[in-house]
Amino acid sequence: MTAKPVPVRKFAPARPLSRLPVPSAAPQLLVGERQGRWMRRSRRSAVAVPLAQRLPRSLGTWLALGFLTLSLGSGFVLGGHWQTMQDNYGEPRHMFARALGFGIDRITISGLSGLSEQEVLVAAGIDSKTSLVFFDADEARKQLEATPLIREAAVRKLYPGEVSIQLTEREPYALWQVKGELFVIAADGTVIDKMDDGRFAYLPLVVGKDANSRAAEYLAIRSQAGAFAQHIRAATLVSGRRWNLKLDNGMDVRLPETKPEAAVQRLVSMESDYRILEKDVLAIDLRQPDRVTMRLSEEAAAARAELLKSKAKKKGGEA
Secondary structure (H helix, E strand, O other): OOOOOOOOOOOOOOOOHHHOOOOOHHHHHHHHHHHHHHHHHHHHHHHHOOHHHHOOOOHHHHHHHHHHHHHHHHHHHHOOHHHHHHHHHOOHHHHHHHHOOOEOOEEEEEOOOOOOHHHHHHHHOOOOOOEOOOOOHHHHHHHHHOOOOEEEEEEEEEOOOEEEEEEEEOOOOEEEEEOOEEEEEOOOOOEEEEOOOOOOOOOOEEEOOOOHHHHHHHHHHHHHHHHHHHHEEEEEEEOOOEEEEEEOOOOEEEOOOOOHHHHHHHHHHHHHHHOHHHOOEEEEEOOOOOOOEEEEOHHHHHHHHHHHHHHHHHHHHHO
């Protein structure tokens, strides 16, 4: 049996390895491998460089200077030198502003009457350590108006170194004594200030609870005394109803609740006719319109009693 010939297949020639397609993940693996080698080299180089060489060369100098400054500053504050400097020269901001030529060189105050210039400056918070730049004019105005004797104030800063203060004071009207304390009051009875010195000693004096709100009533009564008013030292409000006058010789004058002005006019007539201020009289009661009651001193009462006895004996002998 004759064998059939087998057909020979033709194969394509083999491609070189350099022309084979490279998988897409290959470049990524190559890049990652390069990064890993670079990072390993960086770690080796960082470990190899000493720490002292990587720090700035002037770091030690700056740290030493900082420590020295901190030590000096702490000692300056803890030793009390900082507070002493502020007491003598003021706050640093004021010292700096004055050094630049913005100190307060001139102060003009208008409207003064009962207050002194020094009292106004203290109330406004102005002294030789204050600078114009950091001086708070609005706060100074509030402090001035908080002073009882000042009703209204205006404060202005005028550069480079002037402060202008305009005041409207409350007018002192009378003195009021209550519970052992003495106050200066306005016409409506408002307390202006505590009486600490003698500059308002010329004002009329009212004594007792609520006497401040009725001071105008007393002054109206006092005005009826004319020249005799200089002998009236004070007036005391009794039970909120009537007044007792205290004269400069110690005599008490009891006025009625109604028509006290007429009773004062009677008192003036008695002084003109009988010189009652020269008598040994402790009190005069004018509360009754048709009669006058007097209380004599002990000596005057004893002398009067003897006089009455002698008159009685004479009458008895004649009989």
